Amino acid sequence: MTTEMSADATASDAAHRTFSRLFDAITSNIAEVIRGKREAIELAVICLLAEGHLLVEDVPGVGKTSLAKALSASVDCSWRRVQFTPDLLPTDLVGVSVYSRSTETFRFEPGPIFANIVLADEINRASPKTQSALLEAMEERQVSADGVSRPLPPPFMVIATQNPVEQEGTYRLPESQLDRFLLRIAIGYPDRSAELQMLDDQGSSDALATLGPVVSAEEVLTMSAAVRSVYMASALKGYLVDLAEASRRHPAIELGLSPRATLQLAAATRAQAAARGRNYATPDDVKDVGASALAHRIVLRADHGGRLDHDDAIREVFDAVPVPVARS
Incomplete structure (x- = not known):
């Protein structure tokens, strides 16, 4: 064995x-x-x-x-x-x-x-x-x-x-x-x-x-x-779902991330990990592709005063969600 x-x-x-x-x-x-x-x-x-x-x-x-x-x-x-x-x-x-x-x-x-x-x-x-x-x-x-x-x-x-x-x-x-x-x-x-x-x-x-x-x-x-075979731990999958939920609660975002966005972020994350020569994904892989994969999928509120653009809003979403920590 x-x-x-x-x-x-x-x-x-x-x-x-x-x-x-x-x-x-x-x-x-x-x-x-x-x-x-x-x-x-x-x-x-x-x-x-x-x-x-x-x-x-x-x-x-x-x-x-x-x-x-x-x-x-x-x-x-x-x-x-x-x-x-x-x-x-x-x-x-x-x-x-x-x-x-x-x-x-x-x-x-x-x-x-x-x-x-x-x-x-x-x-x-x-x-x-x-x-x-x-x-x-x-x-x-x-x-x-x-x-x-x-x-x-x-x-x-x-x-x-x-x-x-x-x-x-x-x-x-x-x-x-x-x-x-x-x-x-x-x-x-x-x-x-x-x-x-x-x-x-x-x-x-x-x-x-x-x-x-x-x-x-x-x-x-x-x-x-x-790319499809790259391993993604349960904690990392939970991280993606938490990011989507945080975008739906963000005060400046009218339309948050869809389930399709979560699936596509997972695909981009796996490809990023494979490009780095690994067969497993990490939170850093998510962050590396996060803005490019998510910023165009949200709709900002008209009354948010122009304080944020789409990239800024996604950065705030990432800042609001704790990164999963590997357990020994």
């Missing part, structure tokens, strides 16, 4: 070392394009491996689209970019049935949503009707058209970008849609050394065009399975 347990532990350690190696390979590959933003890159990869969807929200010109393209190029899988505009129709995204005169039948022509990674660029510029076409795909990994449900190929990830500053000609994402994004991240401006590196790179070969895949789709699926 002891020998079998030792063999299982050795196999598990080896699997997580492989996970860490592949994770580092993906992040290093993306870093060839996105300079000086290791944290944002790691969160994007964590989102992919946790089988979630990513919302990149930042001002123009900081690399939102480049991050999405670099992540897509790092995986040997299909990916499509859709430029969201006010005249984009749901059928432009999902697909449409075309009548074939030779067979006198309708043939379904799949839209760009039938890809492993879908970049929804400037998602808030499309109408709510078109935005809602993503809801079923993001939640159930399938789309329904003409009364037929069609599964999407695994792995499947939506990476959406939006500019939070410019609001003219945009449609705000509803809470039901925001809640389907596992993580929301901002890239931010680069530091001085990274911006100087960008200037040095200017005029040389386009790093994004020459970026090649470093993992296969099958390896991504294997890594996602490893």
Whole structure:
């Protein structure tokens, strides 16, 4: 029995070392394009491996689209970019049935949503009707058209970008849609050394065009399975539930965290632990992904006086909940 347990532990350690190696390979590959933003890159990869969807929200010109393209190029899988505009129709995204005169039948022509990674660029510029076409795909990994449900190929990830500053000609994402994004991240401006590196790179070969895949789709699926196997102690699960309950009682929060938020925080926490080479999760893993996984899921009260933004409110929720302590 002891020998079998030792063999299982050795196999598990080896699997997580492989996970860490592949994770580092993906992040290093993306870093060839996105300079000086290791944290944002790691969160994007964590989102992919946790089988979630990513919302990149930042001002123009900081690399939102480049991050999405670099992540897509790092995986040997299909990916499509859709430029969201006010005249984009749901059928432009999902697909449409075309009548074939030779067979006198309708043939379904799949839209760009039938890809492993879908970049929804400037998602808030499309109408709510078109935005809602993503809801079923993001939640159930399938789309329904003409009364037929069609599964999407695994792995499947939506990476959406939006500019939070410019609001003219945009449609705000509803809470039901925001809640389907596992993580929301901002890239931010680069530091001085990274911006100087960008200037040095200017005029040389386009790093994004020459970026090649470093993992296969099958390896991504294997890594996602490893994420699901990461151990989470009962006390840590209780910590997640306590965080959700604290958000629902917070005086400045009108709409607290949903049960889906708790489930997705657990998935992001497991992916964070696996990325650090561990097969068990800790409270630090929860805190590392907490703001990115939770801040976009709450609604602040209109009468709270603008004292807090969403990130501040989530930080107060974390401060209010005691961290579980391991028992010897």
